[in-house]
Amino acid sequence: MRNxxxxxxxxxxxIAWGILTITFILLRVGPTSPVDRYILNIAARGQDVESVKxxxxxxxGLNKPITEQYFSYxxxxxxxxxxxxxxxxxxxxxxxxxxxIYSFQLILLATIFAIILGVGLGMLAxxxxxTKFDYAASIFSFIGISIPGFWLGLMLILVFAVYLGVxxxxxxxxxxxxxxxxxxxxxxxxMALGIGELAGYVRYTRSAMLDNLRKEFVTTARAxxxxxxxxxxxxxxRNAILPLVTIIMFDLGSVVFGGAYLTEIVFGIPGLGQVxxxxxxxxxxxxxxxxxxxxxxxxxxxxxxxxxxxxxxxPRIRYE
Amino acid sequence: MSEEKISRRGMIKKPVYINxxxxxxxxxxxxxxxxSLAGLGFIVFLALLGIFGPFLAADPQHVxxxxxxxxxxxxxxxESIYDIKTNTFATTVNPGRPDHPxxxxxxxxxxxxxxxxxxxxxxxxxxxxxxxxxxxxxxxGVLSAYLGGWADNLLMRFTDVMxxxxxxxxxxxxxxxxxxxxxxxxxVIGLTGWTGAARLIRSEALSLRTRDFITASKALGASDxxxxxxxxxxxxxxxxxxxxxxxxxxxxxxxxALSFIGMGDPMSTSWGTILxxxxxxxxxxxxxxxxxxxxLFLTVLSFNFFGDGLRDAFDPKASV
Numbered sequence: 001m002r003n004x005x006x007x008x009x010x011x012x013x014x015i016a017w018g019i020l021t022i023t024f025i026l027l028r029v030g031p032t033s034p035v036d037r038y039i040l041n042i043a044a045r046g047q048d049v050e051s052v053k054x055x056x057x058x059x060x061g062l063n064k065p066i067t068e069q070y071f072s073y074x075x076x077x078x079x080x081x082x083x084x085x086x087x088x089x090x091x092x093x094x095x096x097x098x099x100x101i102y103s104f105q106l107i108l109l110a111t112i113f114a115i116i117l118g119v120g121l122g123m124l125a126x127x128x129x130x131t132k133f134d135y136a137a138s139i140f141s142f143i144g145i146s147i148p149g150f151w152l153g154l155m156l157i158l159v160f161a162v163y164l165g166v167x168x169x170x171x172x173x174x175x176x177x178x179x180x181x182x183x184x185x186x187x188x189x190x191m192a193l194g195i196g197e198l199a200g201y202v203r204y205t206r207s208a209m210l211d212n213l214r215k216e217f218v219t220t221a222r223a224x225x226x227x228x229x230x231x232x233x234x235x236x237x238r239n240a241i242l243p244l245v246t247i248i249m250f251d252l253g254s255v256v257f258g259g260a261y262l263t264e265i266v267f268g269i270p271g272l273g274q275v276x277x278x279x280x281x282x283x284x285x286x287x288x289x290x291x292x293x294x295x296x297x298x299x300x301x302x303x304x305x306x307x308x309x310x311x312x313x314x315p316r317i318r319y320e
Numbered sequence: 321m322s323e324e325k326i327s328r329r330g331m332i333k334k335p336v337y338i339n340x341x342x343x344x345x346x347x348x349x350x351x352x353x354x355x356s357l358a359g360l361g362f363i364v365f366l367a368l369l370g371i372f373g374p375f376l377a378a379d380p381q382h383v384x385x386x387x388x389x390x391x392x393x394x395x396x397x398x399e400s401i402y403d404i405k406t407n408t409f410a411t412t413v414n415p416g417r418p419d420h421p422x423x424x425x426x427x428x429x430x431x432x433x434x435x436x437x438x439x440x441x442x443x444x445x446x447x448x449x450x451x452x453x454x455x456x457x458x459x460x461g462v463l464s465a466y467l468g469g470w471a472d473n474l475l476m477r478f479t480d481v482m483x484x485x486x487x488x489x490x491x492x493x494x495x496x497x498x499x500x501x502x503x504x505x506x507x508v509i510g511l512t513g514w515t516g517a518a519r520l521i522r523s524e525a526l527s528l529r530t531r532d533f534i535t536a537s538k539a540l541g542a543s544d545x546x547x548x549x550x551x552x553x554x555x556x557x558x559x560x561x562x563x564x565x566x567x568x569x570x571x572x573x574x575x576x577a578l579s580f581i582g583m584g585d586p587m588s589t590s591w592g593t594i595l596x597x598x599x600x601x602x603x604x605x606x607x608x609x610x611x612x613x614x615x616l617f618l619t620v621l622s623f624n625f626f627g628d629g630l631r632d633a634f635d636p637k638a639s640v
Contacts, residue, residue: 015480015481015484019484022485030498142624146620147620148576148620150580151609151616154595154598154599154609155609155610158606162606169602258487258488261488261489262580265581277492277581280492280493281496292489296484296486299484300484
């Protein structure tokens with residue numbers, strides 16, 4: 001088991017290194033340079049553009065060959081120095097440190113919302129199979145899967161903020177993160193991000209529950225005269241959880257990398273998604289590489305955690 | 321069932337996988353799923369709209385500020401202008417006009433023509449990018465399964481790296497570096513989207529490889545090429561078709577999301593581009609954000625319904 005974890009960790013580091021390298025090369029080989037932003041201001045003031053550009057590039061070592069830049073970046077990274085953000089004029093680590101909580105909060109709340117409602121609705125739909133409720137749940141889940149999250153976000157803003165005026169049309173960063181006001185303005189973003197996930201969970205929970213409802217141990221449990229609540233809650237649900245864990249963990253990875261970014265942009269939440277998009281547009285390579293790297297490690301960690309969780313949920317599973 | 325077996329045996333003699341009776345059999349199974357047929361109907365409608373619509377509709381990029389923000393037919397907007405002489409508000413009502421049945425956006429562009437142009441772009445991007453991705457995925461998956469050993473290992477580790485890559489961030493990054501054009505968008509989505517297909521087709525091909533008919537073919541002296549193209553690929557064909565149908569909506573959504581954040585091809589009008597305009601005029605012209613989203617939603621829903629129906633139709637174990 002320990003060997004397995006060590007092997008997986010080494011493997012994760014290799015994958016992350018590969019992704020880091022690809023991102024770095026893409027950014028540094030591209031035709032734009034991180035100093036372009038400064039140059040625009042300087043050109044407007046009528047100063048000599050070329051000499052200033054060269055001075056800045058020399059200062060940050062951007063004029064060296066790309067291999068040398070790459071190795072010095074890697075050396076810095078291994079020493080814990082994540083580089084300097086040109087667009088925000090602060091160390092990358094500081095920039096990420098002040099923004100990650102917004103993304104984390106959004107993803108956490110949306111995931112909790114989706115799991116509780118999705119698994120709950122899926123269970124009910126399975127228990128009430130072929131009733132009106134079941135059909136309604138399956139239509140709802142088809143709609144939820146097919147609706148683009150960012151458009152749903154726009155529609156929620158249109159209805160609840162623009163026309164009904166229940167919420168503000170912009171995200172106010174003046175509230176403390178965990179204050180009630182802040183949580184209230186997160187209701188729409190959490191719904192926009194969570195409904196797609198929720199719809200998927202309804203579907204998977206329902207089918208996983210139905211698979212197990214037909215098993216013989218359920219008949220046995222009922223024959224023993226156990227109350228239906230115990231049969232569903234203990235015997236069926238616990239056996240249906242394993243495939244669900246895979247789906248939920250896998251989804252979490254795609255939420256981190258796709259949905260959350262777009263939701264942040266639609267609602268103007270200043271999380272890592274916004275930070276990385278702004279960094280891409282400013283060609284702030286250190287920030288982009290750092291955000292990509294953090295996200296990659298997160299996904300790799302989630303994958304490892306999923307596999308380890310299996311051994312706990314299903315003791316029959318063993319890794320060599 | 322017997323009909324299928326005969327067809328499969330007939331297939332070995334015929335190098336091309338189009339077998340009339342088999343297609344007929346699948347079509348009969350598909351027909352029983354009404355939602356799937358409805359999905360197919362909408363896809364056909366969309367395809368016709370995309371192919372012929374732009375020839376009939378007005379220029380989607382024609383700007384006319386005199387008719388900006390016209391509501392769709394059947395709706396009307398109110399405009400209050402303060403009259404300084406009489407010190408009163410003069411309210412005029414702007415009803416929708418039949419020559420712009422779906423209204424106009426903030427630059428006076430006709431919504432109907434823009435939506436028609438968008439359907440062409442979306443289908444084009446969806447089909448081409450999925451085509452590239454599935455071609456690569458099938459090729460690499462079958463190759464990996466057939467070669468085995470270190471080549472298989474290497475290919476699958478590479479697939480792991482690609483799968484962990486933050487897909488949407490990569491898309492934004494590459495489009496930013498190489499400039500926003502439809503060609504780049506299609507190529508990037510195609511080159512990054514093959515991983516899931518490669519894995520699935522590899523595992524399917526691996527299980528096929530050990531089957532008796534492949535062993536028999538080898539014993540008869542068939543070349544590797546012949547086994548791959550005449551036996552492996554035809555047997556995963558149904559899998560490929562289902563994957564194609566179910567991965568097109570993801571591609572369409574990715575393109576829409578990209579255009580929505582302002583990184584679409586500026587030379588063409590896609591649903592995402594319209595949504596981008598609509599986002600900024602939610603309070604004055606709601607229809608600009610609503611209409612393309614509905615098209616997007618219906619398209620994704622149709623592909624999901626159709627793909628689900630196809631999967632059941634191809635699956636001999638599923639009861640339809």
